[in-house]
Amino acid sequence: MSKEITSRQEDYAQWYNDLVIRGGLADYSAVRGCMVIKPYGFALWEQMRDTLDRMFKDTGHENAYFPLFIPKSFLSREAAHVEGFAKECAVVTHYRLKNDPDGNGIIVDPEARLEEELIVRPTSETIIWNTYKTWIQSYRDLPLLINQWANVVRWEMRTRLFLRTTEFLWQEGHTAHAEAGEAIEEARLMLNVYADFVENYMALPVIKGVKTASERFAGAIDTYCIEALMQDGKALQAGTSHFLGQNFAKAFDVKFSDRQNKLDYVWATSWGVSTRLVGALVMAHGDDEGLILPPKIAPVQVVIVPIYKGEEKKEVLDTRCREITASLKAAGIRVKYDHSDNNRPGWKFAEYEKRGVPLRIAIGLRDLENKTVELARRDTRQKKSIPEEGLTEHILSLLTEIQSSMYQKALSFRDAHITRADHWEEFEKLLDEKGGFISAHWDGTAETEEVIKEKLKATIRCIPLNNPPEEGKCIYSGKPSRERVLFARAY
Amino acid sequence: MSKEITSRQEDYAQWYNDLVIRGGLADYSAVRGCMVIKPYGFALWEQMRDTLDRMFKDTGHENAYFPLFIPKSFLSREAAHVEGFAKECAVVTHYRLKNDPDGNGIIVDPEARLEEELIVRPTSETIIWNTYKTWIQSYRDLPLLINQWANVVRWEMRTRLFLRTTEFLWQEGHTAHAEAGEAIEEARLMLNVYADFVENYMALPVIKGVKTASERFAGAIDTYCIEALMQDGKALQAGTSHFLGQNFAKAFDVKFSDRQNKLDYVWATSWGVSTRLVGALVMAHGDDEGLILPPKIAPVQVVIVPIYKGEEKKEVLDTRCREITASLKAAGIRVKYDHSDNNRPGWKFAEYEKRGVPLRIAIGLRDLENKTVELARRDTRQKKSIPEEGLTEHILSLLTEIQSSMYQKALSFRDAHITRADHWEEFEKLLDEKGGFISAHWDGTAETEEVIKEKLKATIRCIPLNNPPEEGKCIYSGKPSRERVLFARAY
Numbered sequence: 001m002s003k004e005i006t007s008r009q010e011d012y013a014q015w016y017n018d019l020v021i022r023g024g025l026a027d028y029s030a031v032r033g034c035m036v037i038k039p040y041g042f043a044l045w046e047q048m049r050d051t052l053d054r055m056f057k058d059t060g061h062e063n064a065y066f067p068l069f070i071p072k073s074f075l076s077r078e079a080a081h082v083e084g085f086a087k088e089c090a091v092v093t094h095y096r097l098k099n100d101p102d103g104n105g106i107i108v109d110p111e112a113r114l115e116e117e118l119i120v121r122p123t124s125e126t127i128i129w130n131t132y133k134t135w136i137q138s139y140r141d142l143p144l145l146i147n148q149w150a151n152v153v154r155w156e157m158r159t160r161l162f163l164r165t166t167e168f169l170w171q172e173g174h175t176a177h178a179e180a181g182e183a184i185e186e187a188r189l190m191l192n193v194y195a196d197f198v199e200n201y202m203a204l205p206v207i208k209g210v211k212t213a214s215e216r217f218a219g220a221i222d223t224y225c226i227e228a229l230m231q232d233g234k235a236l237q238a239g240t241s242h243f244l245g246q247n248f249a250k251a252f253d254v255k256f257s258d259r260q261n262k263l264d265y266v267w268a269t270s271w272g273v274s275t276r277l278v279g280a281l282v283m284a285h286g287d288d289e290g291l292i293l294p295p296k297i298a299p300v301q302v303v304i305v306p307i308y309k310g311e312e313k314k315e316v317l318d319t320r321c322r323e324i325t326a327s328l329k330a331a332g333i334r335v336k337y338d339h340s341d342n343n344r345p346g347w348k349f350a351e352y353e354k355r356g357v358p359l360r361i362a363i364g365l366r367d368l369e370n371k372t373v374e375l376a377r378r379d380t381r382q383k384k385s386i387p388e389e390g391l392t393e394h395i396l397s398l399l400t401e402i403q404s405s406m407y408q409k410a411l412s413f414r415d416a417h418i419t420r421a422d423h424w425e426e427f428e429k430l431l432d433e434k435g436g437f438i439s440a441h442w443d444g445t446a447e448t449e450e451v452i453k454e455k456l457k458a459t460i461r462c463i464p465l466n467n468p469p470e471e472g473k474c475i476y477s478g479k480p481s482r483e484r485v486l487f488a489r490a491y
Numbered sequence: 492m493s494k495e496i497t498s499r500q501e502d503y504a505q506w507y508n509d510l511v512i513r514g515g516l517a518d519y520s521a522v523r524g525c526m527v528i529k530p531y532g533f534a535l536w537e538q539m540r541d542t543l544d545r546m547f548k549d550t551g552h553e554n555a556y557f558p559l560f561i562p563k564s565f566l567s568r569e570a571a572h573v574e575g576f577a578k579e580c581a582v583v584t585h586y587r588l589k590n591d592p593d594g595n596g597i598i599v600d601p602e603a604r605l606e607e608e609l610i611v612r613p614t615s616e617t618i619i620w621n622t623y624k625t626w627i628q629s630y631r632d633l634p635l636l637i638n639q640w641a642n643v644v645r646w647e648m649r650t651r652l653f654l655r656t657t658e659f660l661w662q663e664g665h666t667a668h669a670e671a672g673e674a675i676e677e678a679r680l681m682l683n684v685y686a687d688f689v690e691n692y693m694a695l696p697v698i699k700g701v702k703t704a705s706e707r708f709a710g711a712i713d714t715y716c717i718e719a720l721m722q723d724g725k726a727l728q729a730g731t732s733h734f735l736g737q738n739f740a741k742a743f744d745v746k747f748s749d750r751q752n753k754l755d756y757v758w759a760t761s762w763g764v765s766t767r768l769v770g771a772l773v774m775a776h777g778d779d780e781g782l783i784l785p786p787k788i789a790p791v792q793v794v795i796v797p798i799y800k801g802e803e804k805k806e807v808l809d810t811r812c813r814e815i816t817a818s819l820k821a822a823g824i825r826v827k828y829d830h831s832d833n834n835r836p837g838w839k840f841a842e843y844e845k846r847g848v849p850l851r852i853a854i855g856l857r858d859l860e861n862k863t864v865e866l867a868r869r870d871t872r873q874k875k876s877i878p879e880e881g882l883t884e885h886i887l888s889l890l891t892e893i894q895s896s897m898y899q900k901a902l903s904f905r906d907a908h909i910t911r912a913d914h915w916e917e918f919e920k921l922l923d924e925k926g927g928f929i930s931a932h933w934d935g936t937a938e939t940e941e942v943i944k945e946k947l948k949a950t951i952r953c954i955p956l957n958n959p960p961e962e963g964k965c966i967y968s969g970k971p972s973r974e975r976v977l978f979a980r981a982y
Contacts, residue, residue, distance in 0.1 A: 093599065
């Protein structure tokens with residue numbers, strides 16, 4: 001029945017696409033590289049967004065909104081930033097259309113050319129720091145702790161639903177501080193917030209680390225990141241938090257007078273996660289039957305399906321289902337009672353499995369008699385009959401158990417896929433055959449990184465925080481190294 | 492102290508701008524016609540957005556997200572729509588920048604020209620109906636009740652913060668139905684949701700009506716609207732809800748098979764409100780000291796300001812303020828305790844008046860002794876000393892009273908500004924001297940509307956719903972008319 005879904009073994013990439021589309025999360029659109037986020041996918045994103053938003057506010061951040069467009073000249077102000085970002089962008093050159101004088105529909109009005117082209121924001125550091133210049137004068141205006149939820153556009157040649165789309169939704173935090181140390185603390189605090197969210201809500205273990213110079217955000221002094229592992233052994237960067245030093249403050253001339261009335265440039269951070277996280281969620285937990293969503297962020301935590309034949313006791317069953325729905329709702333559980341007549345129970349079972357609803361309750365006529373319900377877990381696919389009495393408490397504790405068991409499963413898989421390698425052949429073989437993170441020595445040069453990337457398509461995902469020092473030799477060059485780093489092929 | 496704010500009498504337009512900027516809601520940006528929504532303004536928008544979002548969900552709607560870009564050819568599909576919308580848009584023509592070979596920063600790469608230009612959405616009917624084509628096959632897929640929160644861009648020549656900006660935030664509902672009657676019902680339902688929100692949350696009375704053909708949304712069969720009145724006597728369209736008939740279904744070939752398996756085009760509605768509502772809120776309620784926000788959507792409902800001299804009893808006072816803050820929070824009140832040492836109480840008083848915080852609590856040393864607090868209402872500027880005992884209940888009931896009293900005040904003003912006119916000179920004089928809505932007869936022709944608009948800058952705001960029939964003669968042409976309509980100058 002669920003064979004609309006390709007198996008992971010058969011074609012992992014196709015399996016992923018099937019899950020996203022058949023699971024009701026998103027669809028391709030008529031615009032190259034852009035997707036449509038469908039209601040169920042958007043409800044999932046809302047759960048994620050609202051949870052993160054609360055965590056941001058709990059750590060003292062406020063939301064604001066900055067323009068979609070960035071004047072072209074702004075991008076050139078910070079030298080490293082323009083190198084990293086300015087290239088693949090959507091460029092607005094005109095502001096008017098007109099009727100084609102030859103009668104062929106509408107054309108761009110050549111007379112409505114902008115004096116300076118506008119870039120659809122690929123990220124907002126430049127427009128935001130240009131604004132901060134007017135907001136910050138004194139240490140009293142600091143720290144400035146601001147976040148923005150927005151859409152951004154990066155013109156990608158090869159796109160994949162959620163993982164890499166031309167337009168995507170994200171949040172970007174942009175903070176300003178009086179001292180370097182405070183900014184570094186902020187960047188690390190937000191990395192911890194991200195790790196907390198991904199591990200405790202998305203049930204996905206992450207490795208916290210710092211990027212090498214070549215993998216840093218364009219314009220950053222340090223890029224902190226969290227890296228997660230997908231079921232095919234490829235890594236996925238789930239969030240980044242940047243210490244930007246005074247680079248943007250210098251580029252946009254943002255100075256403040258300190259307590260001694262001395263002028264200095266402001267210190268900055270920026271940090272972001274995006275709808276890419278939805279892709280990570282799909283890839284990390286799904287199986288060949290469909291999505292598996294962790295209870296804490298599942299838009300629907302429990303679905304109730306009545307099972308009846310003809311009209312016999314249909315009303316009694318309906319009443320019972322509504323009572324259960326009401327009591328679960330009262331306990332704060334997100335429950336859906338699917339009483340539609342359009343589809344048979346078997347179809348519904350498969351549908352909610354595809355959609356990854358954590359728990360399914362089925363109630364038939366015999367259940368009515370026995371005062372029981374059939375409870376099915378999506379993650380383990382275990383079914384059992386349980387008494388109606390105490391159902392709400394049972395479900396609450398099951399949801400907690402599912403959340404933790406999904407995390408444990410992902411953690412075991414991840415831990416089993418961090419492998420040490422000390423020789424090139426071993427390294428190559430591990431990448432090709434086992435995948436996952438390879439912990440290996442690296443000589444610290446960008447040249448070596450580049451060669452490894454070219455030869456094996458593997459990159460240094462991060463230098464883990466609190467990495468133990470260890471003398472060794474670079475896996476590629478044999479030159480001395482003082483710590484291992486984590487390599488992987490990645491999304 | 493608050494003389495950063497121009498008085499309404501002196502310069503109404505400048506007063507409005509001062510309120511928006513000094514009240515901390517928004518600021519101009521470096522991008523022509525685009526604003527920056529500041530944290531306090533965004534917090535206000537969040538209150539409005541979250542309330543509306545709940546109302547949409549309570550009426551069965553789900554959120555989704557569609558692409559920012561619309562292929563140029565899509566706009567031409569619906570003939571009336573392109574006439575109304577296609578002209579003043581941001582047009583993306585290229586997708587890459589490159590380093591200028593002459594070393595002058597970055598330039599648009601002429602080789603990265605799009606085959607078909609993309610329009611930054613001015614509204615999303617076209618891209619959404621192009622998507623609905625793949626979502627709708629049968630009556631079982633209907634109704635489709637979808638809303639989107641998004642940014643849109645309309646290239647405006649003359650912009651004003653919140654009221655008319657090139658980019659703005661809004662929500663757009665797009666629904667699909669099997670029957671015309673059901674779609675009309677939906678359009679009216681959402682009009683009522685808007686009216687409920689604006690009246691009961693924004694404390695602003697509205698007139699529900701339908702637009703004349705010339706004022707209709709481009710592509711609609713009927714445009715329902717709510718119209719509010721500002722303090723300068725000008726009207727402001729606060730929300731619209733459109734019955735689109737089968738126009739977009741035909742343009743994008745969206746058919747469904749009904750219960751009899753007969754194919755028919757789908758019936759549609761769309762409806763939207765935007766950050767423009769923030770402008771309406773400012774204009775309708777503010778005074779010469781600043782904003783006045785209705786409690787139900789004020790980001791901060793109560794501010795607590797401690798008043799001390801030097802260090803005397805500062806700690807005791809601080810403890811007391813924290814206790815009050817905690818008990819108000821526990822009662823669900825949005826409270827801010829401003830204990831900052833940077834500014835004196837007088838400065839804080841003026842600041843929170845500018846920001847329109849509904850209630851201020853001041854506590855000084857004498858209050859500590861007497862177990863009282865000083866309570867000041869923002870709307871009436873009344874102050875009184877009240878006992879600490881029962882403070883929370885007192886505040887809860889005061890907040891309710893303020894909400895209702897703000898509405899009543901706006902209602903009296905609005906009702907006093909609906910005036911009947913039966914002669915042209917009277918009509919002209921009322922518009923110039925009194926303002927507000929003029930209830931007058933109209934001959935039903937677009938020509939008369941056009942002449943009146945040109946001569947007097949007044950438009951027909953709406954034909955009120957449930958308008959009583961009345962025989963009369965057109966205020967301009969003298970031709971026969973069967974009902975009065977509401978004219979006004981408008982934002």
